[in-house]
Amino acid sequence: MNTFLNRLMGRVKLGGLLAVAAPILAIVFAMLITSVVLIAAGKPALDTFGWLIDNGSQPRSIVNIVNLGTTYYLAAVAVAIGFRMNLFNIGVDGQYRLAALISAAVGGAAVLPGVLNIVLVVVVAVAVGGLWAAIAGFLKVRRGVSEVISTIMLNAIATAFGSWLLIEHFGTVNGNAIATTPIPDNAHVPAAAIVPGTQLGINTFVIVAIVVGIAYAVVLSRTRFGFNLRATGRSEPAAVASGVSVKKMVLITMILSGGAAGLIGMPELLGSSFTYNTNFPAGLGFTGIAVALLGRNNAVGMAIGALLFSFLDTSSDILQLHDISPEIVKIMQGAIVLSVIIAYELAHRYRLVAEQRRVSRELLEGAAA
Amino acid sequence: MLRTSVTKLAATAATGAVLMAAAACGGSSSTSSEASTSAAATTAAAAPKAKVGLAYDIGGRGDQSFNDAAAAGLDKAKTDLGVDAKELEATAGETDAQKEERLRLLAQGGYNPVVAIGFAYSAAVGKVAKEFPDVKFAIVDDAVAGPNISNLLFAEEQGSFLVGAAAALKSAKGNVGFVGGVDVPLIHKFQAGFEAGAKAVKPDIKIQTKYLTQPPDFGGFNDPAKGKTAAQGMIDAGADVVYAAAGGSGGGVFEAAKAAGAKAIGVDSDQAKTADPGVQGVIMTSMLKKVDVAVYDFIKKFVDNAVVAGPTIYDLKAGGVDYATTGGQVDDIKSKLDEYKQKIISGEITVPSK
Numbered sequence: 110m111n112t113f114l115n116r117l118m119g120r121v122k123l124g125g126l127l128a129v130a131a132p133i134l135a136i137v138f139a140m141l142i143t144s145v146v147l148i149a150a151g152k153p154a155l156d157t158f159g160w161l162i163d164n165g166s167q168p169r170s171i172v173n174i175v176n177l178g179t180t181y182y183l184a185a186v187a188v189a190i191g192f193r194m195n196l197f198n199i200g201v202d203g204q205y206r207l208a209a210l211i212s213a214a215v216g217g218a219a220v221l222p223g224v225l226n227i228v229l230v231v232v233v234a235v236a237v238g239g240l241w242a243a244i245a246g247f248l249k250v251r252r253g254v255s256e257v258i259s260t261i262m263l264n265a266i267a268t269a270f271g272s273w274l275l276i277e278h279f280g281t282v283n284g285n286a287i288a289t290t291p292i293p294d295n296a297h298v299p300a301a302a303i304v305p306g307t308q309l310g311i312n313t314f315v316i317v318a319i320v321v322g323i324a325y326a327v328v329l330s331r332t333r334f335g336f337n338l339r340a341t342g343r344s345e346p347a348a349v350a351s352g353v354s355v356k357k358m359v360l361i362t363m364i365l366s367g368g369a370a371g372l373i374g375m376p377e378l379l380g381s382s383f384t385y386n387t388n389f390p391a392g393l394g395f396t397g398i399a400v401a402l403l404g405r406n407n408a409v410g411m412a413i414g415a416l417l418f419s420f421l422d423t424s425s426d427i428l429q430l431h432d433i434s435p436e437i438v439k440i441m442q443g444a445i446v447l448s449v450i451i452a453y454e455l456a457h458r459y460r461l462v463a464e465q466r467r468v469s470r471e472l473l474e475g476a477a478a
Numbered sequence: 479m480l481r482t483s484v485t486k487l488a489a490t491a492a493t494g495a496v497l498m499a500a501a502a503c504g505g506s507s508s509t510s511s512e513a514s515t516s517a518a519a520t521t522a523a524a525a526p527k528a529k530v531g532l533a534y535d536i537g538g539r540g541d542q543s544f545n546d547a548a549a550a551g552l553d554k555a556k557t558d559l560g561v562d563a564k565e566l567e568a569t570a571g572e573t574d575a576q577k578e579e580r581l582r583l584l585a586q587g588g589y590n591p592v593v594a595i596g597f598a599y600s601a602a603v604g605k606v607a608k609e610f611p612d613v614k615f616a617i618v619d620d621a622v623a624g625p626n627i628s629n630l631l632f633a634e635e636q637g638s639f640l641v642g643a644a645a646a647l648k649s650a651k652g653n654v655g656f657v658g659g660v661d662v663p664l665i666h667k668f669q670a671g672f673e674a675g676a677k678a679v680k681p682d683i684k685i686q687t688k689y690l691t692q693p694p695d696f697g698g699f700n701d702p703a704k705g706k707t708a709a710q711g712m713i714d715a716g717a718d719v720v721y722a723a724a725g726g727s728g729g730g731v732f733e734a735a736k737a738a739g740a741k742a743i744g745v746d747s748d749q750a751k752t753a754d755p756g757v758q759g760v761i762m763t764s765m766l767k768k769v770d771v772a773v774y775d776f777i778k779k780f781v782d783n784a785v786v787a788g789p790t791i792y793d794l795k796a797g798g799v800d801y802a803t804t805g806g807q808v809d810d811i812k813s814k815l816d817e818y819k820q821k822i823i824s825g826e827i828t829v830p831s832k
Contacts, residue, residue, distance in 0.1 A: 173579060180573075206694065272661060272692030285597035285619055285664040287693070377573055387662055387693035388598050392571035422569070426580045429566045430587065438569075 116457050117450060118192055119405030120343060127456045135445065135452035142444040143437065152433050164427040165420050168306035177419035179315045179376050180390075182412055184397025186325050187238075187369035189406040191256075193329060194342040194362045200245060200260025201370040202394025203267030208238040209374030210271050210289070213385035214279040216378070217290030226296035227379060231317075234371035241267065242367020246360040256363065264394075275385070288386035298379040312380040321369065326408035338362060370394065399446050405453070418442060527781045530555065530563040531589030532773075533580050535596030537700065538567030543725040543746055544699075544769065548595045548618065551773030558774075559781050564589055568598070577602035585610040591780045593773060594618070597664065603627060614785050616776045618769060619664060621789060629789040630772040634664070635671030635831040636822050637765040637799030638723070641743045642675025643818050644763050644801060645719040646683050647811045648741060653684040655712035657731050659699040659724035661689035667831045668723040668745070668765070674829055678818065686712045690727055699725035706730030713738040719762070721745070732757035741807075750804040762807040766800045768792065795823045 115121050123131060144154035164170055184201060191198035198204075212234035221229050245263055248254040280287040300310025329335035341348040341358050349355055373393050378385065400418055404411030421442055425435040532552055539549045545567075555561050564587070566580050577599055584592045585606060591614040594603050604622040607615045616628040623629075645654040656672050658665040669687060676683050688708045690698030698704060705727035709720045713734060720735055721743040722728035728744060735742040736757050744753065744764030753761060772792050779785045792798020801808070801815060808815065821827040 169579075169582075173575060176575060177573065268695050269692055271694075275693070276661070282663050285662065286600060287663060382574055382601070388574070388601075389694055390571050390573045391694040396571075422572070423576065423579065425569055426566050426583050430564065430583065435567060435569060 113454070114195075115343065116454060117402070118195075118342070119407055119410070120193075120339070121457065123453070123456055123460065127460060131452045131456040132449065134455070135448040138448040138452060139441065139444040142448070143441045146440055147433070147437065150434070157428070157431070157433060157437075160427055160431055161421075161424050164424055168304050169309050170423055172304050172307055172309040172311055173423045174416060174419045175315060176312045176376065176380075177422060178412075178416040179312060179318045180373060180393060181396055181400050181415035181418050182318050183321060183369065183373045183376075184393045185400035185404060185411040185415055186321055186397075186408075187366050187373060188394070188397040188401040189404075189411060190325065190366040190369055191362060192401055192406050194338050194358065196359065196362055196366070197257045198242065198245070198260055198363065198366045198370075199257055199398070200242060200263045200267075200394070201366070201373070201397050202392060203260070203264035204238040204241045204367045204370035205373035205394060206389070206391060207241055207267045207271050208234040208371035209378050209389060210274060210279065210385045211237045212371075212374075213289045213292065213378055214274075216292040216296060217279075217384065219293050219296070223295040226292070227298060230292070230296070230379060231372070231375055234375060235368040236371070238371025239364040239368035242363045242370065243360065246363030249363070250356045250359050275387070280386075286386045286388065288384045291384045292379070296379075297383060298376075300380060312376045314376040314380055317372065317375070321372065322408045322412060334361075373397070399442065403446050403449050405449075417445065527559060528561045528591065528777065529589045530561050530777055530780075531581075531584030531587070531592040532563060532565045533577075533584065533592070533594045533599065534565065534567040535598055536568045536570055536696070537726075539565060541700070541726060542752060543728075545595060547746055547767070547769035548593070548773050551770035552593075552777070554770065554774050555777040559778060561777060561781065574601050578606050581606040581615075582609070585613045590614060591616060591777065591785070593776065595769075595773075596620075614780055616773075618772065623788070625787055628776060628785060628787055630769075630776060631789050631791045632767050632769075632772070632798050633791060633793035633829075633831075634667045634765070634767060634799060635674070635829045636794045637767060637801065638668045638671030638721075639675035639678070639822065639827075639829045640794075640801040640815055640818060641721060641763055641765045642672035642677075643679045644675075644808050644811060644815055645672070645721060645741075645743060646676040646679035647814060648762060648808075649680075649683070649717075649719045651716055651718050652680060652682070653686070653716040653718060655686040655709065655717040655720040656688070657705055657708050657712070657720060657722050657724050657727070658687070658689040659691070659727055660696050661692050661698075665689070665723055668721075670830045670832050672721050672723075675818070678827070684716070686715060686717055688712065690724060698727060701727045702730030702733070704730065706734045709734035709742075710738070713740050719743065721765075723765070729754060729757070732760055735760045744802070748802040748804050750802060759805070761805070764802040764804075766802055768798050768800070771798060794819055 147154040147157055187201045188198060212230045215233045216226055216230040219226060245256045245259040248259045249256050275287055279289045298314050300312055302308055302310040337353045337358060341353055341355055345355055377390060400411055400414040403414035421438045425438045428437060429435050534545045537545050539545060552563055556563060581592055581602055594617045596618060597620040599617055600620045600622045603615055603617045604624060607624045607627050611626055614626055616630055618630045621629050654676055656669050658669055673685055676685055690701060690704045690708060705722060705724055709731040712720055719741045720731055722731035723745045732742045732753055741762045742760050744761045746767045748766060749764045750758050750761040822829060
């Protein structure tokens with residue numbers, strides 16, 4: 110089943126040199142596209158890359174990149190859980206926003222003290238994300254509704270439902286913002302100022318992201334559930350034939366994906382804003398889709414992709430300081446995702462053609478002998 | 479099949495993206511070079527009196543609305559006061575940390591004062607201002623407090639009261655509409671003032687209200703199609719004057735009003751001048767929110783060394799809000815509107831803000 114979709118989702122592995130060559134080719138290609146755009150706009154391409162690297166290696170930038178990357182990584186894992194089973198959970202965006210809102214309200218109520226409150230907030234967020242995703246899973250299993258359609262619709266519903274909850278129930282008006290009651294000081298996730306040269310601290314929620322990444326890799330590749338999930342993704346009929354209940358898998362995977370989505374808002378909520386307000390970052394679910402594609406649904410690949418995206422996003426201001434439009438960052442991100450897809454596809458095709466040549470050569474030699 | 483169609487799709491998307499990007503970069507680079515030449519012309523004579531750092535909300539310079547009003551104030555300060563400036567803009571869906579970083583970059587880069595446009599910067603200004611006690615900060619539309627923070631606030635409800643009164647005076651059917659961009663407290667102020675003004679003229683007037691999007695979806699400030707649909711619905715239900723308090727979505731409201739022969743009211747800028755020329759004729763007046771005046775005043779105070787921390791309220795009295803008379807469509811009711819204006823200034827009428 111060496112189809113384009115399977116290759117896109119990282120289900121077919123490249124071996125040897127090609128596995129190294131593909132990502133390098135992709136980055137070179139993305140830099141070329143970006144350079145063309147920069148030169149067309151009359152900006153110095155080489156200097157631009159210099160400024161990016163210079164800014165990205167400042168201690169303060171490193172902290173910001175890791176913190177934002179933590180959020181992006183959680184978003185990518187949430188998306189990837191579905192992707193590995195051919196479930197396109199486009200609703201990660203709505204799932205995390207609703208989860209962050211409701212868990213922020215629960216945390217603000219401070220029914221439990223200190224660390225217990227943190228645990229409660231996280232549990233509520235995972236539960237809300239999972240439940241919201243379960244609606245799409247249930248619709249698919251029971252009614253055959255495509256999860257792509259239902260999750261997109263549920264995003265819109267989550268936005269409207271969230272506003273209603275925030276405006277009518279959880280929120281208080283403070284100036285021009287509506288915000289939930291702040292989570293008390295004793296239930297904040299601490300920031301660790303471990304990068305020398307800056308007082309900014311790394312959000313310790315990064316540990317949770319690493320644990321989630323490890324769990325994702327281990328469950329997928331080392332457990333029976335992971336095998337069933339991957340098998341269903343590769344070929345549904347084959348999975349059914351080997352006794353996998355596809356419906357059950359769809360529902361469980363959707364809930365897991367939504368549960369992971371519930372974690373996306375946690376670094377920001379517990380480590381930085383401590384409240385859900387009308388300015389809470391939106392659209393992280395879609396960033397997650399791009400990062401999951403970029404990392405080819407691989408736990409380590411997505412971590413690299415998340416850091417690359419957050420590196421570019423934290424560079425938008427430094428580019429503007431040099432009179433370069435911040436949109437260049439979005440172009441670079443788009444170019445990288447496309448380049449990675451194209452580079453891996455080229456590498457796969459190269460391997461296929463090389464194999465075919467080898468086989469036909471051996472056959473010819475065999476016929477001659 | 480799938481392979482070829484996906485490849486084609488990717489190729490088309492890539493070409494499109496590059497083309498659009500080239501266009502976008504071309505546009506912004508030309509405006510920034512214009513800005514820098516005009517600044518250079520004035521600063522050639524004397525060293526800059528101040529290096530102003532300005533952080534826009536999403537959309538930045540060129541949004542034909544809120545951010546552009548701030549940009550106009552900054553441009554005036556560049557020519558009149560001879561200041562230097564650096565402008566940075568926000569990206570969609572960013573975190574508070576990214577907003578803080580933007581302000582820090584400016585403050586650390588020697589920009590003083592630093593002006594943040596929009597209440598989205600509330601938390602970021604509060605935090606960064608503490609780290610740079612020697613830098614003066616200003617924030618538009620937000621009341622976050624600090625010893626080095628000046629708050630540039632507007633009495634939008636007072637200006638909206640006047641255009642509400644104008645709407646009621648001009649409505650033949652006794653039925654007017656309010657299109658709000660996003661359902662947030664800031665826009666509730668516009669609605670409250672508009673309703674109070676309309677009812678002051680005609681207590682039994684029918685007022686239709688519609689918000690285009692719910693937060694955190696702030697698309698309602700920049701979605702003309704949604705504005706058009708909402709305004710059409712109101713006009714179909716009998717409204718003949720519609721107030722667009724919806725930023726860039728107002729363009730759609732004006733189109734709908736034009737198609738149906740109704741009247742519209744603009745917001746923030748004098749939209750009978752700034753809107754698309756084809757629809758300027760339907761804009762009978764606009765609620766002016768003079769962000770440009772506030773930004774210019776603040777920079778001038780900085781240059782004069784007279785910055786005061788805390789809120790400055792730009793209301794009718796201070797000339798921070800007003801109604802526009804471009805096009806002469808409200809000339810016949812001007813005396814009545816000015817009467818309301820005086821009553822608000824004197825305190826005889828208190829306009830509700832909720």
